[in-house]
Amino acid sequence: xxxxxxxxxxxxxxxxxxxxxxxxxxxxxxxxxxxxxxxxxxxxxxxxxxxxxxxxxxxxxxxxxxxxxxxxxxxxxxxxxxxxxxxxxxxxxxxxxxxxxxxxxxxxxxxxxxxxxxxxxxxxxxxxxxxxxxxxxxxxxxxxxxxxxxxxxxxxxxxxxxxxxxxxxxxxxxxxxxxxxxxxxxxxxxxxxxxxxxxx
Amino acid sequence: xxxxxxxxxxxxxxxxxxxxxxxxxxxxxxxxxxxxxxxxxxxxxxxxxxxxxxxxxxxxxxxxxxxxxxxxxxxxxxxxxxxxxxxxxxxxxxxxxxxxxxxxxxxxxxxxxxxxxxxxxxxxxxxxxxxxxxxxxxxxxxxxxxxxxxxxxxxxxxxxxxxxxxxxxxxxxxxxxxxxxxxxxxxxxxxxxxxxxxxx
Numbered sequence: 001x002x003x004x005x006x007x008x009x010x011x012x013x014x015x016x017x018x019x020x021x022x023x024x025x026x027x028x029x030x031x032x033x034x035x036x037x038x039x040x041x042x043x044x045x046x047x048x049x050x051x052x053x054x055x056x057x058x059x060x061x062x063x064x065x066x067x068x069x070x071x072x073x074x075x076x077x078x079x080x081x082x083x084x085x086x087x088x089x090x091x092x093x094x095x096x097x098x099x100x101x102x103x104x105x106x107x108x109x110x111x112x113x114x115x116x117x118x119x120x121x122x123x124x125x126x127x128x129x130x131x132x133x134x135x136x137x138x139x140x141x142x143x144x145x146x147x148x149x150x151x152x153x154x155x156x157x158x159x160x161x162x163x164x165x166x167x168x169x170x171x172x173x174x175x176x177x178x179x180x181x182x183x184x185x186x187x188x189x190x191x192x193x194x195x196x197x198x199x200x
Numbered sequence: 201x202x203x204x205x206x207x208x209x210x211x212x213x214x215x216x217x218x219x220x221x222x223x224x225x226x227x228x229x230x231x232x233x234x235x236x237x238x239x240x241x242x243x244x245x246x247x248x249x250x251x252x253x254x255x256x257x258x259x260x261x262x263x264x265x266x267x268x269x270x271x272x273x274x275x276x277x278x279x280x281x282x283x284x285x286x287x288x289x290x291x292x293x294x295x296x297x298x299x300x301x302x303x304x305x306x307x308x309x310x311x312x313x314x315x316x317x318x319x320x321x322x323x324x325x326x327x328x329x330x331x332x333x334x335x336x337x338x339x340x341x342x343x344x345x346x347x348x349x350x351x352x353x354x355x356x357x358x359x360x361x362x363x364x365x366x367x368x369x370x371x372x373x374x375x376x377x378x379x380x381x382x383x384x385x386x387x388x389x390x391x392x393x394x395x396x397x398x399x400x
Contacts, residue, residue, distance in 0.1 A: 012244040013251050018353075021254060044212040045236040051213050054221060056256070058297040059213075068319075069289040089269040090290055099297060119268075 018098035024055050024198045027093045029122065029188070031104040031168060032113060033130030034159045035145055036137035038176040038184070040105040042130060045185040047102055053196060055100055060087055062105040075156050081112050088116030095124055100197070112163040123195075128188060130168040134159040134170045136177045210363055218298035224255050224398045227322065228291045229388070231304040232313060232367060233330030234359045235345055235356040236337035238303040238376040238384070242330060245385040247302055255398060260287060275356050283310050288316030295324055297395040301398070308358045323395075329370040330389060334359040336377045 019025060029046065031039040040061055047057045062083075066073075069086055073079040084107050094101040107113050117125040137159065138146040149157035156162040172191055174184035192198060219225060229246065231239040241259055247257045263281075266273075268287055273279040284307050294301040304325065307313050315324040338346040349357035356362040371390050374384040392398065 013247045018253060018256070018258075021256060022361065030244065047213045056218070056221060056298070057213070058218075058293070060293070068292065069286060086269060086286070086319060090293065092268065093260070094294075094297070095293070095300060097297075098256070099299075113321065129304070148205070 005179075013101070015096055015098065019200050020094075022056050022098040023200070024100070026095050026098045026100055027123070027192075027197050028095050028116075028125050029100065029102045030091075030107070030108045030113065030116065030125060031102065031128045031130055032138045032170075034134055034164055035106060035157075036140045036142055037130040037132040038174075038181065039106075039130050041181060042174065042176075042184055043102040043104040044189070045181060047189050049185060049189050056098065057100045057102060058094055060091060060094070060101060060103045060105075062087075062165050065105075066103060067091075070123055075162075076107070080107075081149060084109075084112040084116065088119050091116065092119050093115075095120060100192075106156075106164070108162065108164040110167065111124060113167070126172065126191070127167050127170040128172040128174065129167045130184075131166075131173055131175040132177045177190065204259075213241060215296055215298065218296075219400050222256050222298040223344075223400070224300070225400055226295050226298045227323070227392075228295055228301055228316075228325050229300065229302045229323060230291075230307070230313065230316065230330055231302065231328045231330050232307045234337045234364055234372075235306060235330060235357075236332055236340045236342055237330040237332040238374075238381065239306075241332050241381060242328075242374065242376075242384055242388070243302040243304040246388050247391050249385060250300060253398070254299065257300045257302060258294055260291060260294070260301060260303045262287075265290075265305075268290040277309070277362075280307075281309065284309075284312040284316065288319055290398050291316065292319050295320060300392075306358050306364070308362065308364040310367065312345075313367070326372065326391070328372040328374065329367045329368050330364075330375055330384075331375040332377045 031043050033039050043059050047059055050057050070083045073083050085102060091103050112144050141147060148154040149160040158164050171189060174187060176184060231243050233239050243259050247259055250257050270283045273283050287303060291301050291303050304385060341347060347352040349360040358364050372388055374387060
């Protein structure tokens with residue numbers, strides 16, 4: 001059976017109807033940055049602020065996804081690519097469902113992030129570069145992973161033994177070595193308000 | 201990096217908070233049956249009825265998913281297994297997001313459906329057997345796939361050249377060769393109402 005045999009059904013309930021029921025627009029907030037830069041903290045923080053505004057959200061988290069959809073994948077560049085591809089497709093489904101989707105992944109390769117961006121309409125992918133020097137991330141080391149990477153216990157660790165390609169034109173940059181968590185969260189929410197993402 | 205290095209963050213916004221905002225419970229409605237049995241028609245029909253009740257839904261559709269998340273997979277038993285595994289994991293994420301998730305797939309193997317069931321709490325997976333004799337499905341042949349299967353153009357076609365394992369204890373059975381689409385849709389919605397799935 002080839003792809004030409006796949007005929008998507010016309011949706012009876014449309015995305016517009018789902019958004020109307022949600023009461024707000026949907027988009028993908030893609031948090032990219034080094035381990036320890038603050039992606040998960042920020043994504044959960046933004047989610048908490050949006051909950052107060054009665055906005056429906058969901059966090060797709062690299063670590064959590066790794067225990068489910070991508071549990072068959074490792075951390076080679078090929079497996080990272082496939083991991084990000086899958087998360088991109090899942091983010092697209094959540095976007096279509098009318099959810100503000102917060103996807104927090106190291107996602108070190110520009111090419112892989114750009115593939116996700118290309119899956120959706122312009123404006124539906126907001127790249128948030130969670131900037132933080134590797135030295136600061138390593139000092140924080142919330143999960144003790146940098147220590148394991150330095151000892152060689154973890155091979156191919158982003159920022160140490162595997163590259164991180166910084167975004168060239170991200171929609172939002174937060175520098176968690178200079179801004180507080182609260183400031184970073186509010187700058188993201190402000191962006192969404194200014195761009196009228198909460199309007200349908 | 202092994203799985204022991206993966207520490208899921210404690211969610212700041214809980215599933216309970218998301219459900220409260222949604223205003224209803226969430227579950228997975230898993231439609232299984234032969235090609236042409238009516239899975240997609242029924243899932244979209246149930247979605248339309250639930251929209252009128254202001255219930256947030258999303259249809260995960262085999263054909264649509266095949267153009268995205270599972271576009272790298274074919275139709276061998278191994279690839280069907282991996283396809284259903286991925287859809288199961290995605291359904292679980294949607295369930296956690298607070299959405300009534302309608303997953304419509306042939307999903308021919310009992311083992312694969314049971315794996316999805318085991319991923320979530322009891323009651324969060326409602327198996328709907330969309331029953332219809334293969335002769336009736338073949339007569340309908342809405343996409344002309346049975347014709348291609350008979351001519352050998354499509355190998356491994358469920359019900360013709362590949363097995364379909366009927367559910368042994370599905371929560372709901374609808375027989376689309378005997379019931380109308382409307383009757384089938386209402387029997388599913390009635391089940392959800394009786395079991396109080398719309399209550400939080």
